[in-house]
Amino acid sequence: MGVLVKKLPIRMGYEITNDALVVRGGRLHLLDIALALEKCRSVYGVLGFSVRAAEVPDVAALCRLDPPVPHPEICRTTVGQLRGVPGVNLLPTFAAPHYTVVLPDSDRMTVELVIDAFSPPERNPTRSRSTGGGSGGVR
Amino acid sequence: MSTEEVSTASGREEGGSRMREAWVDFNDVHDGRTTTLRKFVETGVEVYVGRPLMVGDYDGNLCHSTVTDLDGDIVEVALDLETFTSVSRAHAVNA
Numbered sequence: 001m002g003v004l005v006k007k008l009p010i011r012m013g014y015e016i017t018n019d020a021l022v023v024r025g026g027r028l029h030l031l032d033i034a035l036a037l038e039k040c041r042s043v044y045g046v047l048g049f050s051v052r053a054a055e056v057p058d059v060a061a062l063c064r065l066d067p068p069v070p071h072p073e074i075c076r077t078t079v080g081q082l083r084g085v086p087g088v089n090l091l092p093t094f095a096a097p098h099y100t101v102v103l104p105d106s107d108r109m110t111v112e113l114v115i116d117a118f119s120p121p122e123r124n125p126t127r128s129r130s131t132g133g134g135s136g137g138v139r
Numbered sequence: 140m141s142t143e144e145v146s147t148a149s150g151r152e153e154g155g156s157r158m159r160e161a162w163v164d165f166n167d168v169h170d171g172r173t174t175t176l177r178k179f180v181e182t183g184v185e186v187y188v189g190r191p192l193m194v195g196d197y198d199g200n201l202c203h204s205t206v207t208d209l210d211g212d213i214v215e216v217a218l219d220l221e222t223f224t225s226v227s228r229a230h231a232v233n234a
Contacts, residue, residue: 025166029197034140036164039176043213050166070165070223071200094169108140 005045008100011092018080022053022090022099023062025071027121030111037106046091048100053079053090060125065097072127075118085113159195160184161214165202168218177212186214194218199226 026032036049052069056062059076063069082088087104103110162179175194180186186206194216195201202223204216 026196026198026200031197032162032164035162035179035197036167037140039164039167039174039179042176043174050164052166067168067171067220070202070220071198072225073198098167098169106140111140 008044020079025069048102052097054097063126073121163194
């Protein structure tokens with residue numbers, strides 16, 4: 001593969017607090033994370049994957065922020081819990097509330113530590129029950 | 140961890156008539172568009188600007204899209220999020 005690295009657009013001037021909520025749409029399937037990491041590394045030269053984060057009162061408010069989370073299920077955590085994983089950082093990228101979770105390496109153990117920092121899948125509170133996606137609870 | 144290490148699935152395994160032609164991350168959508176890599180396009184699927192492409196992920200989420208740009212190995216698509224659907228994948232677990 002040739003040189004593909006583009007500049008990752010980083011928002012400057014604001015530091016999100018450890019109490020801020022973090023949501024990733026979907027069930028945090030290991031393969032989805034692996035492909036997301038590989039794409040981010042190939043395109044931007046950064047080993048990371050996308051989440052949304054903001055200082056909002058609840059997960060529903062975070063899922064409603066534009067663009068709304070389309071997934072029927074989501075996994076949640078906090079900024080502090082992610083920063084607690086050794087070597088992991090959170091970069092404010094693209095337009096808020098988008099963030100990139102940056103990993104120190106793509107070792108399976110590291111990826112699983114990051115996944116374990118999230119809750120088990122739960123229903124997206126902004127989606128109706130008729131939109132499918134299983135009952136949640138098990139990744 | 141390489142994608143080969145954990146990859147055993149294919150878009151072709153999705154149930155129903157709508158099958159994934161390329162993997163995308165629906166968390167990485169900006170102004171209705173996202174990117175993927177040519178290597179994440181299913182074998183035999185040719186991509187060119189203007190081509191409709193069914194994109195999805197390993198959770199079983201699917202969405203119609205149209206290829207809007209090709210830049211080396213990067214494939215950009217515009218998503219029609221009105222068509223976003225999720226196939227029940229209650230059996231899906233992290234490998």
